[in-house]
Amino acid sequence: MAASRSTRSSGGSRPLAAASSNLVPVGESPPGYRAGFACFVGRPNAGKSTLTNALVGSKVAITSGRPQTTRHAIRGIVHRDDAQLILVDTPGLHRPRTLLGQRLNDVVRATLSEVDLVGFCMPADEPLGRGDRFIAEELARLPKRTPIIAILTKTDKVADHDRVGARLLEVAKLGDFHDIVPVSAVRSFQVDVLADVLVSHLPTGPALYPDGELTDEPEQVMVAELVREAALEGVRDELPHSLAVVVEEMIPREDRPADRPLLDVRVHVFVERPSQKAIVIGAGGSRLKDVGSRARSQIEALLGTPVFLDLHVKVAKDWQRDPRQLRRLGF
Numbered sequence: 001m002a003a004s005r006s007t008r009s010s011g012g013s014r015p016l017a018a019a020s021s022n023l024v025p026v027g028e029s030p031p032g033y034r035a036g037f038a039c040f041v042g043r044p045n046a047g048k049s050t051l052t053n054a055l056v057g058s059k060v061a062i063t064s065g066r067p068q069t070t071r072h073a074i075r076g077i078v079h080r081d082d083a084q085l086i087l088v089d090t091p092g093l094h095r096p097r098t099l100l101g102q103r104l105n106d107v108v109r110a111t112l113s114e115v116d117l118v119g120f121c122m123p124a125d126e127p128l129g130r131g132d133r134f135i136a137e138e139l140a141r142l143p144k145r146t147p148i149i150a151i152l153t154k155t156d157k158v159a160d161h162d163r164v165g166a167r168l169l170e171v172a173k174l175g176d177f178h179d180i181v182p183v184s185a186v187r188s189f190q191v192d193v194l195a196d197v198l199v200s201h202l203p204t205g206p207a208l209y210p211d212g213e214l215t216d217e218p219e220q221v222m223v224a225e226l227v228r229e230a231a232l233e234g235v236r237d238e239l240p241h242s243l244a245v246v247v248e249e250m251i252p253r254e255d256r257p258a259d260r261p262l263l264d265v266r267v268h269v270f271v272e273r274p275s276q277k278a279i280v281i282g283a284g285g286s287r288l289k290d291v292g293s294r295a296r297s298q299i300e301a302l303l304g305t306p307v308f309l310d311l312h313v314k315v316a317k318d319w320q321r322d323p324r325q326l327r328r329l330g331f
């Protein structure tokens, strides 16, 4: 498993090179090598991002105690001697209530139709519900050749083994799964077993990414996600759905000595109502300052360069229901 992020230039507003330009020449991998794409689905908060991070061994997808925080298909790549497993993290698939909800579901369906296998995550500590059945119905419509692995997440939250067993039986009845694997990403319980199972369903073929590459997500998207994660910490329940973050530009500051570079990162945080703007900014700007400093240290860690983070909070009225605004915000 790769331990460190590959070195990247952080200059300019250019996103990372597209994955296809990094492809390893065909034929360099050992015989029997497997490589392919897997996608985790599951209702909000099922533990998909945490599991992605546990498998990849580095923080590539944001995680949050609040549902519906993963808006982009973030890839984490598991490098093994025998395989390369490329994980695509998606938003939660759920019954849509807004235009944004419909768009997010479309993103998930498009992803599902392209991957080599699907991992269906269900938390062990919560009963199966309508959300899970909705997803199971969606998965049943996939082409038959796409293997579906049921993953019972967060087993550490259930002390009683019999309850885990009962939940596994319930899961088995929910669909036609190739395997069912209980895991705890937090305790690293069975994460390797799950990796083996997922890899066993990948097609044989050469590596698709260079060794050490952990994600091909454009830097700007990851920066936006880090700001979003910081802005969501400790806020009221309705805010997560109303927050969108857009990185306007990332430009190296001119006239800096070579040994003291500074990257100017300009970010817009969009909310739906003036009252939400007040929440994000906080009394006298105190909250926004906190959000900025937390996000900045994460961004500096990600990019490996000092950053000046310029955060602006803007109201985009009812953006979740407005097709024009949705397009502008990248949905």
Ligand SMILES: Nc1nc2c(ncn2[C@@H]2O[C@H](COP(=O)(O)OP(=O)(O)OP(=O)(O)O)[C@@H](O)[C@H]2O)c(=O)[nH]1
Binding pocket: 042, 043, 044, 045, 046, 047, 048, 049, 050, 051, 062, 063, 064, 065, 066, 067, 068, 069, 070, 090, 091, 092, 153, 154, 155, 156, 157, 183, 184, 185, 186, 187
């Ligand atoms: N105890 C325990 N908590 C977990 C585990 N996996 C995830 N969690 C917690 O569950 C919450 C949700 O986890 P995420 O990984 O963000 O869930 P998600 O499915 O990606 O969520 P969305 O982005 O809303 O779709 C977070 O508070 C995690 O810390 C686990 O194995 N054990």
